Amino acid sequence: MALIVHKYGGTSMGSTERIRSVAQRVAKWVRAGHQLVVVPSAMSGETNRLLGLAKELLPNPQTPQALREMDAVAATGEQVSVGLLALALQAQGLQAVSYGGWQVPIATDSAYTKARIASIDDQRVRADLAAGKVVVITGFQGIDPQGHVTTLGRGGSDTSAVAVAAALKAAECLIYTDVDGVYTTDPRIVPEARRLATISFEEMLEMASLGSKVLQIRSVEFAGKYRVPVRVLSSFTPWDIPLEEEAKSGTLITFEEDEKMEQAVVAGIAFNRDEAKISVIGVPDRPGIASQIVGPVADANIDIDVIIQNVSHDGRTDFSFTVPRSDYARAMAVLQEQVMPAIGAARLAGDAKICKVSIVGIGMRSHVGVASKMFRTLSEEGINIQMITTSEIKTCVVIDEKYMELAVRALHKAFELEQAPVAAA
């Protein structure tokens, strides 16, 4: 018998028919002798509907008092879900009780619409589990020190589930989602892409943040911090497949060092084309110049990702970075108006038609030659590399957008990711 946390997304909760199916799946786990805590999202479309109503009344909520009310309204979506799921579980003959975040309580800070979980009181939940109940807890929300409802921001239910699993020291946190696991890359681009049976927490962080949108990034950070074993698996399998099969499906995010033994050098290839590249050319190379360039862009609330500054010659250097493509025009305007006149650079250049392609793998730490193999592969395909950044477990290049699919396919083949790893370390 183990304590297991299940998390179901909005699609799984999208109708009473689907909620019934979730209840049947949970019942299967309970009848196998497990203690279950379930964290469902709002019914699909509901959070958007609620926020839409709110914005009709106050189109641009900015003040804390307005954001507080946005949260109070948005949080009701999950409050409906937990009650409905508890009823569906009772219809299956189980004992079940639902709690809002404030009832557990799940304590957060007061950063409305993007609150962070501070602590979770496990007493009430433990008592219910001990009494043989399934406990259904709202995702996405908590309560701040003043007793106001907060939400964790979009996708926060993943984080709630992992946090609840951490607080209860659950054996595993199962995230049921519309993909059946984490792949070596996007199967729509590389049909040979292979589902990973396991992935390390650090690899998952890089894969998630680089565009393999499976889990909310904060939930992965949480899982890493509290060492919660998280499994991503499909919500589309019939609820009545054998439990042993379901328990091994999907992708398990691991923390055990010895798991590395079976780890491939490269776990997968991530990519995205949501960014644009900006270069300030011929910048006088003096202290403080980087913050003079980046500062005004950040002040305009524009995220900056990859930043590169090369060694200077003749007292001048080139400074490049990427911004979200949707902020490209705004970033260029800020630079043209506020930065260029102040720093005396030669020229401002930009390109929105770029993409980022990264190879990610914890094995790269101890394997040289991974980056050079990546560069050679791209070169053989005639793809010019515009920018390069690396971390311990990732090598990332910026290339022309039109080569994205070609680059991903070539790299997937070069690193033989279609084949299951055979003790690579």
Added chain:
Amino acid sequence: MALIVHKYGGTSMGSTERIRSVAQRVAKWVRAGHQLVVVPSAMSGETNRLLGLAKELLPNPQTPQALREMDAVAATGEQVSVGLLALALQAQGLQAVSYGGWQVPIATDSAYTKARIASIDDQRVRADLAAGKVVVITGFQGIDPQGHVTTLGRGGSDTSAVAVAAALKAAECLIYTDVDGVYTTDPRIVPEARRLATISFEEMLEMASLGSKVLQIRSVEFAGKYRVPVRVLSSFTPWDIPLEEEAKSGTLITFEEDEKMEQAVVAGIAFNRDEAKISVIGVPDRPGIASQIVGPVADANIDIDVIIQNVSHDGRTDFSFTVPRSDYARAMAVLQEQVMPAIGAARLAGDAKICKVSIVGIGMRSHVGVASKMFRTLSEEGINIQMITTSEIKTCVVIDEKYMELAVRALHKAFELEQAPVAAA
């Protein structure tokens, strides 16, 4: 400056357009210098939608754990409303904060789906009012001693509003509704029916329970117990009519004894045709017979209203009572199968085509002849009276349903209710 409670029904909250109009009306009161607490219902149709979803999953919720979840789901309707209204008030430039019943808190017992308010903590609300905020509180719900969400049952938002007004010792509780006040009788039957500027609490109780469905009966009881001045007024007037005019519109439910000075002998005429009459004829007149007849009917969860037992002769009596018309067939079956064989009565008779007509007036206490005038008026119209019951401020007759409109019109005319009273006491 006064502390005022406003209550708005589901129709008033039915769309963002209508919610904006509510906010404008509240803003008018705030700008006139008043402190405002607002209790809105769920958006029209929302509670039914939520309960419909719940019943798709568990069609016949009976256990406390199921009723608890029904309440958790149903309560979210008002939680959405308060957040949206707070946002709409902020859009009007006001400070506003919303609270769920659990946040105030509004303490109730644990009778899920029909909880009763035990107490209301006014500290948080008073602090907000003192800080210049409008406070928006969910109707219909509270929190029980174990921290579970409860609902007060249908129409409970009226009760919530009056209870909040009582706790805050508000100057007045304004119930905005789809009628513009309490009338001497239903204007659809008597076009000359006149809106009452004031009605006593006791008269209102009789009028409400007898079918003039303006306010939830429990809210009137609450108003009586805590002496809260309640005004029923129209939500359909434009929000920008002068405040002085709005503040005097509708009908004020009063408790002051000296108000009686201007009170007519008869305040109004109530009626309903939702009941059926059952008579057990030739009952042996022995102790305990009444409970032998009524007991099994009550055990079948059928409400019994008017009960009449006449003096016996030859050791036998007739026993009559009314039941909701929708339970008539079931009540007859219970009596035929369980009661008649046991008590040795001569005959069971029933009639579903009856109606109740009542004259209500606090002035009847000190005026003789009101009942006899009622009986004479009906007699002159050739209407046979089947049953009679009286209380201090009410005389109620059961007559053939087909005479209902005729009886109401004749009585309205006989007691000159179309004319405003001229110091009748």
